[in-house]
Amino acid sequence: MTTTTVTKSEPQDTVPAARRVRRPKSERAGGQLHAGPIAYVILAVFTLGSLFPLVWTAIAASRDNNRLAQTPPPFWFGSNLFKNLDIAWNDANLGKAFVNTTIVAGTSAATIVFLSTIAGFAFAKLRFRGRGAAMLIVIGTMMVPPQLSIIPLYMMVAKLEWTDQLQAVILPSLVSAFGVFFMRQYLIQALPDEIIEAARVDGASSWRVVWHVVFPTARPAMAVLGMLMFVQTWNDFLWPFLVLSQTGNPTVQVAVAGLGRGYTPDQSLIMAGALLGTLPLLLVFAIFGKQIVGGIMQGAVKG
Amino acid sequence: MSTRHDTAAPPAKEGGAAPGRPPAAAAEADARRRARLSRRWQRDIRWSPYAFVSPFFLLFLAFGLFPLVYTGWASLHQVEMTAPTDMTWVGMRNYTRIFDDDFFWNAAKNTLTIGIISTVPQLLMAMGLAHILNYKLRASTFYRVAMLAPYATSIAAASLVFVLLFGRDYGMINWALDTVGISPVDWQNDKWPSQIAVSSIIIWRWTGYNALIYLAAMQAIPQDLYESAALDGASRWQQFLHVTLPSLRPTILFTVVVSTIGASQVFGEPLLFDANKGASGGAEHQFQTLGLYLYEQGWVNQHLGRASAIAWTMFLILIVIGIVNYVISRRLRASS
Numbered sequence: 341m342t343t344t345t346v347t348k349s350e351p352q353d354t355v356p357a358a359r360r361v362r363r364p365k366s367e368r369a370g371g372q373l374h375a376g377p378i379a380y381v382i383l384a385v386f387t388l389g390s391l392f393p394l395v396w397t398a399i400a401a402s403r404d405n406n407r408l409a410q411t412p413p414p415f416w417f418g419s420n421l422f423k424n425l426d427i428a429w430n431d432a433n434l435g436k437a438f439v440n441t442t443i444v445a446g447t448s449a450a451t452i453v454f455l456s457t458i459a460g461f462a463f464a465k466l467r468f469r470g471r472g473a474a475m476l477i478v479i480g481t482m483m484v485p486p487q488l489s490i491i492p493l494y495m496m497v498a499k500l501e502w503t504d505q506l507q508a509v510i511l512p513s514l515v516s517a518f519g520v521f522f523m524r525q526y527l528i529q530a531l532p533d534e535i536i537e538a539a540r541v542d543g544a545s546s547w548r549v550v551w552h553v554v555f556p557t558a559r560p561a562m563a564v565l566g567m568l569m570f571v572q573t574w575n576d577f578l579w580p581f582l583v584l585s586q587t588g589n590p591t592v593q594v595a596v597a598g599l600g601r602g603y604t605p606d607q608s609l610i611m612a613g614a615l616l617g618t619l620p621l622l623l624v625f626a627i628f629g630k631q632i633v634g635g636i637m638q639g640a641v642k643g
Numbered sequence: 644m645s646t647r648h649d650t651a652a653p654p655a656k657e658g659g660a661a662p663g664r665p666p667a668a669a670a671e672a673d674a675r676r677r678a679r680l681s682r683r684w685q686r687d688i689r690w691s692p693y694a695f696v697s698p699f700f701l702l703f704l705a706f707g708l709f710p711l712v713y714t715g716w717a718s719l720h721q722v723e724m725t726a727p728t729d730m731t732w733v734g735m736r737n738y739t740r741i742f743d744d745d746f747f748w749n750a751a752k753n754t755l756t757i758g759i760i761s762t763v764p765q766l767l768m769a770m771g772l773a774h775i776l777n778y779k780l781r782a783s784t785f786y787r788v789a790m791l792a793p794y795a796t797s798i799a800a801a802s803l804v805f806v807l808l809f810g811r812d813y814g815m816i817n818w819a820l821d822t823v824g825i826s827p828v829d830w831q832n833d834k835w836p837s838q839i840a841v842s843s844i845i846i847w848r849w850t851g852y853n854a855l856i857y858l859a860a861m862q863a864i865p866q867d868l869y870e871s872a873a874l875d876g877a878s879r880w881q882q883f884l885h886v887t888l889p890s891l892r893p894t895i896l897f898t899v900v901v902s903t904i905g906a907s908q909v910f911g912e913p914l915l916f917d918a919n920k921g922a923s924g925g926a927e928h929q930f931q932t933l934g935l936y937l938y939e940q941g942w943v944n945q946h947l948g949r950a951s952a953i954a955w956t957m958f959l960i961l962i963v964i965g966i967v968n969y970v971i972s973r974r975l976r977a978s979s
Contacts, residue, residue: 373778373779374778374779375775375778375779375780379775379778379780380780382771382772382775383772383775383776383780383786386768386772386786386790386850386851387785387786387789387790389847390789390790390792390793390847390851391789391792393793393796393801393804393805393808393847394792394793394796394804396804396808396815397800397804400804400807408807408813409812409813410813411812411813411818411821412818413813413814413815413818455698455699455702456699458695458696458698459695459696459698459699461695462691462692462695462696463696466691466692466695467692468689468692468693471692474696474700477700478699481703481707483900483904483961483965484707484711484958484961485904485905485907485908485961486707487908487910487934487954488711488714488954488955488957488958489706489707489710489711489714489954490710490954491710491714491717491941491947491950491951491954492709492710492713492714492717493706493710494727494941494947495717495722495727495728495947496710498727499727499728511706512706514702514706515699515702515703515706515707517699517703520696520699545684545687545691546687546688546691546692546694546695547691550695571794571795574797575795575796575797575798577797577798577799577910577911578910578911578934581911582942592797593797593798593799593800594799596797596799596800596803597799597803597911597915597918599803605918607807610803610807611803611804611807613803614799614800614803614804615800617797617799617800618795618796618797618800621795621796621797622792622795622796624795625788625791625792625795626788629784629787629788629791630784630788632788632791633784633787633788633791633855636791636852636855636856636859637855637856637858637859637862638859
């Protein structure tokens with residue numbers, strides 16, 4: 341009896357992550373101060389600042405190039421939106437770019453989530469020699485920006501003749517130390533040791549434990565990590581820009597970036613392309629915004 | 644990877660350990676089966692953790708560590724884009740070349756100033772925002788999601804929109820300045836305005852994200868700390884200074900490190916801010932960052948060896964920054 345109560349209360353008291361999740365609702369509601377009018381004004385300004393460039397992208401995309409070369413700039417929608425979207429879609433090779441980016445971001449996010457979950461589980465719940473050192477390496481790799489490695493990667497891609505092929509973008513994107521760290525933090529507090537023990541006593545192999553215990557427990561965190569990774573890969577710019585070409589086999593970002601070139605660019609078309617490239621993710625955020633916010637707040641605070 | 648040799652292991656002696664030698668062959672077979680199971684069990688316990696973490700480390704080896712080390716190797720060679728496999732040993736010449744190049748120092752300075760202009764206001768604003776979001780608010784989720792919308796916007800899309808907003812002749816920002824009586828600014832060609840404009844793209848994309856991180860850390864601060872501070876007569880501002888800030892120290896350090904790394908890599912925003920000048924970062928390199936300079940040397944001038952030297956220089960700078968950060972954080976911890 342005593343042992344179970346002790347172990348049950350433990351995760352709540354020792355793990356900061358659990359505390360963070362639970363505290364705001366229960367304790368804050370009474371103690372927390374209500375915001376005054378000034379706070380709302382400041383919030384309104386920042387919300388406006390965050391949303392205005394996006395709204396204005398749509399406004400500019402609904403005008404024509406001549407209207408954008410006049411002062412004052414337009415503040416309301418014109419009538420050219422669908423015409424511009426149509427032209428930008430065809431000019432920038434966006435149909436193909438959408439298919440490509442969905443493949444790249446989908447494959448990458450799914451693989452990262454899977455690999456991060458099993459690695460995070462091992463780091464959180466299994467004992468093995470070198471665990472501490474390996475975890476330090478994982479944290480260390482988070483500090484090394486991937487951009488420093490692009491030259492040899494580019495040479496590899498050139499040698500394998502993978503230029504303009506999607507695997508050149510997918511493979512390097514699969515390394516995510518953040519994912520491993522994120523899943524570890526989640527599983528430490530969300531997965532009680534007793535459940536693993538119980539499964540072990542029933543004779544389950546490690547792999548069965550992963551399949552029948554870890555994955556069901558980790559599902560919410562996996563979903564959040566998947567969304568974060570999808571957003572990140574979808575928006576990736578430098579590496580796809582180097583190995584994919586705008587006319588051949590672009591991702592959305594490569595295609596959209598190509599719209600800005602040329603000496604007499606049509607600004608309304610550029611904005612239409614930018615809008616098309618952003619819209620899918622904004623939709624995802626509109627639907628899953630609450631979960632994504634929760635995931636960022638849960639995963640990012642470790643110093 | 645190394646675990647799946649269950650079948651390869653020879654069924655050696657262990658079989659006849661405890662039960663002695665019962666006469667019935669069936670019992671012996673049963674005991675052997677059990678021993679095999681328990682051996683497999685132990686192997687599973689012992690090796691499966693490595694199997695679970697090895698995919699990450701293999702990928703990291705192939706696409707993280709190896710390229711990083713190889714960059715160092717390539718930086719000591721002359722390598723041209725036209726024949727990436729022909730490498731001629733040149734020792735430190737790539738490094739002396741770039742250190743003699745004014746554009747390298749120009750890019751280094753720009754990276755530093757753009758880094759400061761973009762990071763400092765960003766984190767200060769994020770802190771303020773987080774403080775406000777930590778009050779009881781109506782529709783609090785709405786503000787959080789709205790402030791995260793820029794994070795969902797790609798560098799490419801954001802940069803293209805800001806180019807228009809910052810346009811010299813017809814841009815909205817100059818129009819707004821004009822209505823309050825300030826003469827128009829050439830955001831693209833003047834040095835400081837262009838750096839501010841490029842930085843504003845970064846600020847716009849990341850402020851909300853950092854605010855959420857600070858907010859999460861603020862919500863983890865125990866409420867009783869505030870209550871006892873209030874009992875001691877601390878004003879709200881004093882509570883913020885003496886309770887909130889000290890508790891946020893590790894988080895602040897984390898965001899500073901991440902933002903510093905991000906700032907050292909800035910590439911897409913300045914590349915697209917003047918799409919026709921591209922890699923040079925403006926007509927007079929006025930907003931060329933180290934990331935852009937690397938790209939210019941490697942992909943425009945096709946000197947991959949020299950680009951590697953730039954990458955390694957950036958890496959060493961990051962290590963120095965990391966060490967400085969570490970020392971500072973230890974000092975801070977020791978003093979508190």
